[in-house]
Amino acid sequence: MAYNRDDYVRIKEEFSNKYAKAQKRAEVRRFELYGIIPELRELDGLLSGTGMEIMKIIASGEADPEKKIAELKERNAKIIEERRALLVKNGYAPDYTDVKYECEKCSDTGFDGTKMCECMKRELILAGYESSGIAELIRTQNFENFSLDYYADADNARMKGCVDMLKRFAKDFDSDTYCNFLMLGATGLGKTHLSSAVAKEVIDRGFDVLYVTSVGMTGDFEAERFGNSVGTRQRNKTSRYYEAELLIIDDLGTEVSNQFTLSCLYDVINTRINKRLCTFVNTNLTAKEIDARYSERITSRLFGEYNSIVFTGTDIRKQKRLNNRK
Numbered sequence: 587m588a589y590n591r592d593d594y595v596r597i598k599e600e601f602s603n604k605y606a607k608a609q610k611r612a613e614v615r616r617f618e619l620y621g622i623i624p625e626l627r628e629l630d631g632l633l634s635g636t637g638m639e640i641m642k643i644i645a646s647g648e649a650d651p652e653k654k655i656a657e658l659k660e661r662n663a664k665i666i667e668e669r670r671a672l673l674v675k676n677g678y679a680p681d682y683t684d685v686k687y688e689c690e691k692c693s694d695t696g697f698d699g700t701k702m703c704e705c706m707k708r709e710l711i712l713a714g715y716e717s718s719g720i721a722e723l724i725r726t727q728n729f730e731n732f733s734l735d736y737y738a739d740a741d742n743a744r745m746k747g748c749v750d751m752l753k754r755f756a757k758d759f760d761s762d763t764y765c766n767f768l769m770l771g772a773t774g775l776g777k778t779h780l781s782s783a784v785a786k787e788v789i790d791r792g793f794d795v796l797y798v799t800s801v802g803m804t805g806d807f808e809a810e811r812f813g814n815s816v817g818t819r820q821r822n823k824t825s826r827y828y829e830a831e832l833l834i835i836d837d838l839g840t841e842v843s844n845q846f847t848l849s850c851l852y853d854v855i856n857t858r859i860n861k862r863l864c865t866f867v868n869t870n871l872t873a874k875e876i877d878a879r880y881s882e883r884i885t886s887r888l889f890g891e892y893n894s895i896v897f898t899g900t901d902i903r904k905q906k907r908l909n910n911r912k
């Protein structure tokens with residue numbers, strides 16, 4: 587589990603702030619009440635002095651320090667009861683001055699002991715959807731609404747096999763997973779939909795996923811290389827192509843083809859193979875067209891290191907339109 591690094595840093599900071607705010611709110615409430623119920627301040631004074639008193643007991647060379655400490659604890663329990671009664675008597679809830687956290691389990695620290703709390707995991711997953719670049723698609727195109735009914739006859743059995751394989755890949759995804767997929771097929775057959783479905787599952791498992799079109803990716807490299815504003819944002823943008831635990835490059839073949847874009851594409855594909863990071867490449871091109879368009883060093887990797895999934899059937903967008911008309 588690695589999550590997106592920027593998301594992690596930001597969310598950890600948010601938890602820190604949340605924790606501090608909860609503390610502050612309780613403190614404000616407590617000081618307000620001191621003005622109204624002065625006895626409260628005295629009781630709190632006694633309670634907050636407990637640590638010092640224990641130190642004193644230990645330092646005094648007392649014959650039976652355990653006993654003294656137990657007495658102190660008993661006294662504190664009584665004070666706490668007294669304090670609660672005092673609040674109630676004045677018309678406040680007995681826990682009015684307690685620190686109220688959004689998450690009781692981790693007291694808004696994001697960690698339950700050394701384990702990350704579920705609440706922080708949830709935040710990271712939501713942030714992961716956003717930083718994947720396909721938050722919108724993930725909401726609407728997932729495994730639940732991916733239907734095999736759109737694939738007829740021979741296409742159906744084969745597509746079922748492919749979908750099952752991708753489901754398994756997503757469900758079992760972990761830091762050791764290394765598997766690349768080349769999804770080929772005409773437009774409207776579900777390549778992007780299935781990529782989005784896989785992305786969601788993998789993000790839900792706590793991994794950093796990035797989706798990009800081939801046009802978007804080469805555009806980012808061009809902006810970084812030739813753009814006027816070579817800011818840190820651009821640099822971060824392309825570095826994620828080499829770091830995301832799952833990268834989906836959609837619509838290969840729609841990018842402008844020149845030496846620069848080809849070398850960027852090669853570099854991302856090759857580096858990710860060397861780092862054993864999973865990559866999906868989707869394309870409307872046929873294998874033959876890929877061969878004609880790209881150099882040997884790219885095609886040998888796409889055909890050698892990727893599992894090809896060929897999508898066949900009838901454009902599902904069209905099928906849906908026809909069904910709606912019926």
Ligand SMILES: Nc1ncnc2c1ncn2[C@@H]1O[C@H](COP(=O)(O)OP(=O)(O)O)[C@@H](O)[C@H]1O
Pocket residue numbers: 727731732733734736771772773774775776777778779780902903
């Ligand atoms: N098997 C499917 N079940 C339900 N909807 C699908 C299926 N495959 C594709 N679609 C829908 O059809 C449209 C086109 O699919 P898409 O994945 O974009 O095709 P491709 O990327 O292969 O061109 C999208 O709206 C998608 O949600």
Ligand SMILES: [Mg+2]
Pocket residue numbers: 777778779836837
């Ligand atoms: Mg597509």
Ligand SMILES: [Zn+2]
Pocket residue numbers: 689690691692693694695696697703704705706
């Ligand atoms: Zn929590």
